[in-house]
Amino acid sequence: MGYRDELDTPCLVVHESILRRNVEEMAAFAREHGVAMRPHLKTHKTAEITRMQREAGAIGFTCAKLGEAEALADAGVLDDVLLAYQIVGEQKIRRLLALMDRIKVTVAVDGVEGAAALSAACRDAGKTLDVRLEINTGLDRAGVLPGEPALALAREVMQMPGLRLAGIMTHEGHVAKATNADELAEIATAAGKAMVETADLLRSNGIPVDVVSVGSTPASWYTPTVPGITEMRPGTYVFNDNSAFRFGRIGVDGCSLRILATVISRPAPDRAVIDAGSKTLAMDPPQGRKGHGYIVEYPDAVIARLSEEHGVVLLPPGMQGMEVGERVEVIPNHVCPTINLQDEMFLVRDGEVAETWPIIARGKVR
Amino acid sequence: MGYRDELDTPCLVVHESILRRNVEEMAAFAREHGVAMRPHLKTHKTAEITRMQREAGAIGFTCAKLGEAEALADAGVLDDVLLAYQIVGEQKIRRLLALMDRIKVTVAVDGVEGAAALSAACRDAGKTLDVRLEINTGLDRAGVLPGEPALALAREVMQMPGLRLAGIMTHEGHVAKATNADELAEIATAAGKAMVETADLLRSNGIPVDVVSVGSTPASWYTPTVPGITEMRPGTYVFNDNSAFRFGRIGVDGCSLRILATVISRPAPDRAVIDAGSKTLAMDPPQGRKGHGYIVEYPDAVIARLSEEHGVVLLPPGMQGMEVGERVEVIPNHVCPTINLQDEMFLVRDGEVAETWPIIARGKVR
Missing domain, CATH: 2.40.37.20 (D-serine dehydratase-like domain)
Known part of the structure; x- marks a missing residue:
């Protein structure tokens, strides 16, 4: 039958041949453009596809919530995660410290209050947490603005014990506003350039920026190709959806x-x-x-x-x-x-x- | 703390005092108007609130999906359920027959094909399934139209072995269209009247209609008060929500x-x-x-x-x-x-x- x-x-059915082709095509695209691949796991939430992405060359993964990372670490498929999210509150910071004992964890920060709380907890625990500045390149969700505001926050974070500034990241989800493919490319490219310029500004002020990371499946053919971008974090590409049909x-x-x-x-x-x-x-x-x-x-x-x-x-x-x-x-x-x-x-x-x-x-x- | x-x-927090007041007020309203209370469990999906509703006088319960009814029957809190939904397909009919061995089940039907499949399965299993005609009083989702179309379907169902026509039901969710309280009352009352008229039409053609059932929390102050309505099936009332604020x-x-x-x-x-x-x-x-x-x-x-x-x-x-x-x-x-x-x-x-x-x-x- x-x-x-x-x-x-x-029920959800996944056509394996399409899934595998999607995973391989995006991995090949990342290799071709010399950017590291750190897929967002929120799309599929499964151990099996995490493993498939790792085999295709992912250097690590992205999650939004601690609970996602904990579940996938429990399954033995996650050893390096970026939490592309602000970790706020005592309960979560306790869980973060516990997760850091098990796998490599990096966390997004976009303000002094949040970073200071992480710093205090890590200092007290005798640990060092890698953090990335989350940059608002136009989505107007969380994130510090590119350029001077990012530099000011970076300077504060550099002074905080228990934290190591390990790069910058953005989610250029505002490409959804585009009404045609050219406009999408334009918005994505502008976001990529703002990221690279911000990285350069930090570096010229003596702040090391190892990673310049972008993420969003619809923008993934454009933003990662901006010279200076070092990492991409697409999620939806493994399955694609009705929104991915846009612009053919x-x-x-x-x-x-x-x-x-x-x-x-x-x-x-x-x-x-x-x-x-x-x-x-x-x-x-x-x-x-x-x-x-x-x-x-x-x-x-x-x-x-x-x-x-x-x-x-x-x-x-x-x-x-x-x-x-x-x-x-x-x-x-x-x-x-x-x-x-x-x-x-x-x-x-x-x-x-x-x-x-x-x-x-x-x-x-x- | x-x-x-x-x-x-x-996370979800439930304020017990408000919950208990909501459950009791709606139960009192049903008693006052002499209609039976058969709350929809899709809202809360918990054994605890099911029990609370039963203690407040619910004569039975409503679920949309078999899986909901199975889970609550497993928990020992459900012994009488109306599946206000078309049960279609071999896998589900098998599960329906199994559930009928455990608790009292009634199912909505709105067309000959669906009813015939249920009939064949029940006849083969030597069982009798109570069904209710689902009437479309204006939501334009599933359901047969009131009046003559309902009568025609009722006549067909009356001929089907393994089925017992046990009443009619509607979900007057189209009250959501209302822009003020008067309009809501008007739409709800019209739906209630269409139900009672349809019941009378069936009865005058020799078809017994024991139950005339309506459901929808926003309409619950109006539809059940139409003379001839025998049962109400509100769901959201236990919690209420931002939509319930409408019209004060x-x-x-x-x-x-x-x-x-x-x-x-x-x-x-x-x-x-x-x-x-x-x-x-x-x-x-x-x-x-x-x-x-x-x-x-x-x-x-x-x-x-x-x-x-x-x-x-x-x-x-x-x-x-x-x-x-x-x-x-x-x-x-x-x-x-x-x-x-x-x-x-x-x-x-x-x-x-x-x-x-x-x-x-x-x-x-x-």
Whole structure:
């Protein structure tokens, strides 16, 4: 029995051949441009793909939350992690110190208060923590501004016992604003240049900057190619998603992960309901396409509305198919939150379920 | 140490006094109007609150997915469930038959194909399954239309061996369209009347209709009061949320569940970042308020953007507070998906963590 009949729905299926090609292509791109690869694990949260990325040449990994790093360290696949996140609060600092006893950890800092708390804890524990300045190159989320503000923070951090300034990093997620491929390249390149200029400014003031790191799958063809960038941290590229379709760089055949779903109701000629709602597809808005996901078999059908357990699909006039009981594969708008909603993914090889991979870092919000 | 310092963040805290008041008030409302109470468990997914609702007089419960019902039956708190969902596919029908051996199960049907598959399976297994017609009173999701279409389907179902037609049900979620309280009451009342008229139509054609069931917390003050409605199935009322604030019926002090979050960055005077992003607050849009949640301590601050692990909060000019390390409580826009993102909730009594409740039906997508 093929995987489409064997599996109960909704569930995550990963097409192994596409997954492996995605992992290898991005690894080759990094090698070609002479930048180190430090993939973000938040996308897949599995030991198996972490191992696959390591075998393809990753020098280490990125996580957002301590809990993700702890889970993957427990699985024995993580020995070097960048926490691309501010670690704030007593409970987390205690866990950070414990994790530092097990694996190499680097942490993002973007302000004096946060850095000072880490410094005090590390000094008291007799440890040295590598930190990177998080630079706001335009996303306006966390991060210190490039140039002089970054220099001022770097000078403060250099004075703090227990910390070693080990580079700078940014997440150029604001490339999502781009409305075409040229604009995307322009925003990404500007972010890369701001990073390199900031690194040079720090160096010219006697502050060593070993690593200049950028991250974001949509920007990954551009930012890492700016001369002076030393590291890239893409995440989504292993699976790709409906947002990756933008501007034609990735097609359906580049999307390795799909939601296998079942049509559970056909209440009207122009309406079908699938068993994947926001509890499966997540509510992230589409970028550049309509609806809450892309139905591979019915590209003209639109997943117009989601409630938690229902996906309401509007069908174009005269469309055949999508009968009750039929199964479809949906490419989610944003693959990362989709993964976080399930306990396992099913690896498909030659049309059969070859392996079940537990999503061991799922739900690690802390 | 109080709960706000003791707990790591982000996490779910439930204020017991508000929770108990919410459970009791809705139970009293049902008693007063002579309708049976069959709460939807998708909101809380816990054994503890299921038990609390039963003690307050619930005659049974509602789940969307089989997996939720299985988990709560395993915990010994569920003996009568309505699956307000189409059960489609061999794997699920097998599980349904197994669940019927353990507890009383009723299933929604809205079409001939789905009902016929259930009928065949039950007939072969020598069982009788109670089904309810799901009626589309305006949400335009699943469901057969009221009146003649419902009658036609009822006639078909009456002929099917292994099935017993046990009533009709609707989810009047389209009250969310309302822009004021009067309009909400009007939409809810119309849905209730369509249900009662449909029940009467079926009865006048010799088809018994024992149960006329409605569900939706925002509509719960209106639809169940329509004469002839026999059952209500609210879910969100135990916690309430940012959407429940609409039209002033519920205030902050009616919201028992909050996300405890920490400020992790203050990158600009008008911007703070909290450690609750879409992986904690979910991406459900607000209804009637701005932003991705309501910060109890800072009602004028707006959670303007979410990425997975970051909530970007815009602060009004001159606002004091929200310093790095400070903790805040956030009422989510839609509490149900928020619950599904965590493994446990913490019960707060007299300012202390009194209990930890595992969210045992979390992630049961199938």
